[in-house]
Amino acid sequence: MRGFTKRSIVAALAICLGAGAAFAQEEAQGAHVSIELNALEPLDDACRISFFVQNGHDVDITQAVYEAVLFDAEGRVDRLTLFDFGVLPANRPRVRQFVVPGLACAGLGRLLINGAETCAGSGLPEGACSRDLELRSRTDVEVIG
Structure with missing residues (x-):
């Protein structure tokens, strides 16, 4: 290997491995x-509230x-x-519906997701249900969190 020293080869490998690890970490952080x-x-x-939910993990x-x-x-x-929301399979969309008694849909102004009360699953990263939670609405009701 003319022009390459062991040190330069090791340095190049370290850079490649570091970039790969950083990319994997970015991918893991992007899951939400x-x-x-x-x-x-x-x-x-009552009001029936329908959610479209996806587990990106x-x-x-x-x-x-x-x-x-x-x-x-x-x-x-x-x-x-x-x-x-029950079971949310990995990388699969689901629709969940909830009937809220005594609630007029027209009277609902805003919905705040205060956080995950329960988030269970084998191999889930810490904060999997709440970290980088993406919220949106297809209705006139604002969703915040």
């Missing part, structure tokens, strides 16, 4: 859960429960509740 408020449907003295979430705060149209807290 996304929750979209997809639809609101008025029912008799490489392992299944066996149970995901989020604490949510529902605000009325004037910005006042209406109630705190838990939404149990």
Whole structure:
């Protein structure tokens, strides 16, 4: 190997390995859960809330429960509740629906995801359900977190 020393080869390998590790770490940090408020449907003295949710991790979430705060149209807290999204398979979209009794859909002004009450699954990184949580809405109701 003319022009290459052992030291330069080792340095080049170290740079390549370091770049690979940094790329893998970026990939791991990019994995997150996304929750979209997809639809609101008025029912008799209740509101059906539909979410489109995706687990972007490489392992299944066996149970995901989020604490949510529902605000009325004037910005006042209406109630705190838990939404149990159940099993969220790795890299697969799911739709979850919740019927909230005594809630008029038209009176819902904002929904705050306060955090993950439960996040379980073998091999999940710490904070898997809440770190870099992506929130959005396809309704007039703002989703924040």
